[in-house]
Amino acid sequence: MDTKHITVLGSGNIGLSLAKGLVKANIFEPENITLTRRNVAALQPYAELGYNTTANNPEAVAKADIIVLAVLPQQLNKLLDEIKPSLDPKKHLLISVISGVNCQDVCNHLGFDIEVVRAMPNTAIAIGQSMTCLASSNASAENLTLVKSMFDTVGVSIQINEELMTSATALCACGIAFFLRSIRAASQGGTEIGFHAHDALKMAAQTAKGAADLLLQLSSHPEQEIDKVTSPKGCTIAGLNEMEHNGFSSAMIKGIKMSAEKAGVLYKND
Ligand SMILES: NC(=O)C1=CN([C@@H]2O[C@H](COP(=O)(O)OP(=O)(O)OC[C@H]3O[C@@H](n4cnc5c(N)ncnc54)[C@H](OP(=O)(O)O)[C@@H]3O)[C@@H](O)[C@H]2O)C=CC1
Numbered sequence: 001m002d003t004k005h006i007t008v009l010g011s012g013n014i015g016l017s018l019a020k021g022l023v024k025a026n027i028f029e030p031e032n033i034t035l036t037r038r039n040v041a042a043l044q045p046y047a048e049l050g051y052n053t054t055a056n057n058p059e060a061v062a063k064a065d066i067i068v069l070a071v072l073p074q075q076l077n078k079l080l081d082e083i084k085p086s087l088d089p090k091k092h093l094l095i096s097v098i099s100g101v102n103c104q105d106v107c108n109h110l111g112f113d114i115e116v117v118r119a120m121p122n123t124a125i126a127i128g129q130s131m132t133c134l135a136s137s138n139a140s141a142e143n144l145t146l147v148k149s150m151f152d153t154v155g156v157s158i159q160i161n162e163e164l165m166t167s168a169t170a171l172c173a174c175g176i177a178f179f180l181r182s183i184r185a186a187s188q189g190g191t192e193i194g195f196h197a198h199d200a201l202k203m204a205a206q207t208a209k210g211a212a213d214l215l216l217q218l219s220s221h222p223e224q225e226i227d228k229v230t231s232p233k234g235c236t237i238a239g240l241n242e243m244e245h246n247g248f249s250s251a252m253i254k255g256i257k258m259s260a261e262k263a264g265v266l267y268k269n270d
């Protein structure tokens with residue numbers, strides 16, 4: 001894989017996180033990655049690390065084997081118009097991390113068929129801990145395997161049906177923000193009951209990591225693990241029930257449904 005050249009068109013939050021993750025996983029050298037954005041000066045720290053940086057999308061496409069589309073949904077059509085003359089369906093594989101845009105939407109806008117794999121990572125990709133969902137309606141099995149092997153080096157990936165990609169966006173890509181907010185809220189509670197803010201945050205984050213690892217390593221169900229914590233007449237069940245009376249689970253479920261709804265219309269509304 002490291003003999004290939006990968007170009008990230010739209011090197012913002014997720015594009016840069018992906019590039020950093022691929023380098024950290026040792027499957028690409030910065031020299032084999034080109035990063036683009038219009039405000040190319042903002043990429044100077046990456047140029048100093050050996051990445052190729054440019055504002056010239058067609059040039060960046062011409063030197064790539066794999067092209068990652070990582071602009072906002074509302075920025076996509078303009079980008080596709082710009083790179084269309086440089087795209088070669090026989091040479092290029094597109095990976096789109098853009099929410100709400102189908103593989104067919106990309107081909108329709110270009111006016112020709114090109115293999116597109118949709119990937120929905122989250123920002124933990126920068127440290128090799130992403131949950132990434134993959135889907136395609138037109139990529140070869142070989143290219144899907146290639147993309148899966150790439151994303152498996154920067155976390156865990158699964159292949160899903162394309163119609164579930166907006167749901168995957170809500171649960172996994174937006175989801176990391178939901179868990180971060182939960183940890184922040186727990187730390188705020190911790191400060192109110194006596195811990196300095198930096199200690200409370202560290203304690204809350206490690207507690208959350210332990211909870212996730214209990215489920216991942218033991219393959220157990222959350223309620224099974226919760227039952228082990230809630231002593232009869234104890235303080236855990238008192239706190240948990242208070243949270244539920246205030247809509248804790250309901251708020252998370254409603255938030256995820258709202259994000260999925262929004263993810264489904266991000267492109268269509270522009
Ligand atoms: N953030 C996240 O956690 C995730 C985001 N996504 C998806 O990834 C995409 C990007 O999101 P995010 O990284 O948050 O957004 P950002 O705004 O951080 O990144 C988008 C980048 O695209 C650049 N850009 C815009 N137009 C062009 C262009 N014509 N040519 C080259 N670069 C361009 C912008 O820089 P400049 O203005 O300088 O050109 C910017 O750096 C979205 O479609 C989102 O749905 C998917 C999964 C997770």
Ligand SMILES: O=C(O)[C@@H]1CCC=N1
Binds near residue numbers: 099
């Ligand atoms: O908030 C957003 O729209 C993007 C998509 C998933 C994560 N961030």
